[in-house]
């Protein structure tokens with residue numbers, strides 16, 4: 001039982017060293033995977049499109065966070081207004 005857990009932990013720890021961040025696409029991939037599994041098959045144009053798409057995804061997440069922030073403020077103000 002404990003041996004199994006220890007083995008799993010060792011596996012996870014060892015696995016960490018096999019990951020590196022790709023300089024081209026910025027994603028983590030296996031060292032054994034060279035060229036990188038994400039962008040290895042892409043040419044420069046495809047990579048550019050891929051990075052643009054990822055950037056848009058990050059922007060989308062930010063605006064979603066902003067929306068939730070605004071909702072939280074509105075709820076807070078509504079709660080506060082009931083006290084006055």
Ligand SMILES: [Zn+2]
Nearest residue numbers: 022025036039
């Ligand atoms: Zn890559």
